[in-house]
Amino acid sequence: DVKVTQSSRYLVKRTGEKVFLECVQDMDHENMFWYRQDPGLGLRLIYFSYDVKMKEKGDIPEGYSVSREKKERFSLILESASTNQTSMYLCASSLGADRGRGYTFGSGTRLTVV
């Protein structure tokens, strides 16, 4: 089974801190994604990557950056955390060519910024 592992389940950070959320997948998927999930807003795409060192902005990239130095790892960076970035963050991966399988998601990281 494909596994997507997010490094932290719960995280509490202070306003202004630099925050790293790590995501690792073990099945050689080309595509990786970062979404945030907020009540009533569904999932919103922050950034995605379809290859090593490639990245594309999603719908809400402001205040975030990403890094993909290796195929299996996709990191989300909050340069200076703010309280409005308190949210559930979901990492997902998928094969580039096989569009019928859907994403495999990690367990999520619930980030609280105080």
Place this chain on the structure above:
Amino acid sequence: AQKITQTQPGMFVQEKEAVTLDCTYDTSDPSYGLFWYKQPSSGEMIFLIYQGSYDQQNATEGRYSLNFQKARKSANLVISASQLGDSAMYFCAMREIVTAGKSTFGDGTTLTVKP
């Protein structure tokens, strides 16, 4: 721009009965895929079922089926013989071929199965 609408914030169903969760979508791309995901209270999203825009038959996966009506731009999820473990949030999503694999999600429907 693609958009997914789920109009039912919450639904209740009696155990062993069938339930339909609604999803409508909007896209100008003739080639796209539609997906349903389940998110239990534990938080992990689980892929359930996929329908391609050119598929002639409605997709089925065990107790899940997708009622695809292309002209109406709807892709409703039907769960037959509901079980208590089906209680979760359900998300409809769409992926256009031109958007390099990224998906747009609806706001979700919370399903509660009553014993």
